[in-house]
Amino acid sequence: MHITTRLEFDAGHRIPCHKSQCRNLHGHRYAIEITLSGDIIQQEGASENGMVMDFSDVKAIARRAVVDIWDHAFLVYKDDHTVRSFLDTLPDHKTVVMNTVPTAENMAAEAFRILQVEYQDTYGNHLKLERVRLYETPNSWADALASGCTV
């Protein structure tokens, strides 16, 4: 069985060497979808009975490990020295320095890497993170998959 839940957040970024508009500082209303697989829990009387994992628990983990860190932050590539220097001048600014250029692909890969270890199989139901889908706009997204082909 597969389950998916979705969270949204706002963040700023730029793609420093982009051929067009995306080299400018701008922001998105991002959405992140978390897909887990596992057996349906069969434990009479348990809160999770009939579920792969409680959606609220899936979201709480994603919020703590990724969404709350990226929300209302500016995501800056570590080698984007111009913007990093500027951001450093802003007192108490929420800046997240990324090891890769903050494209949808790299953000999906990074979120997958972070979340993979967060979803623990506490019911012995083979719980596994299968996919992180990161929407940069309503029309464009990237998938990081457990198979590793896009991570």
Ligand SMILES: Nc1nc2c(c(=O)[nH]1)N=C([C@H](O)[C@H](O)COP(=O)(O)OP(=O)(O)OP(=O)(O)O)CN2
């Ligand atoms: N493969 C990728 N291509 C682009 C990315 C990316 O992360 N991966 N990012 C950008 C820019 O960040 C840009 O902000 C988004 O580009 P685009 O989809 O063209 O934005 P629009 O607002 O024009 O989207 P519409 O859906 O057409 O309104 C560029 N490319």
Ligand SMILES: [Zn+2]
């Ligand atoms: Zn963008």
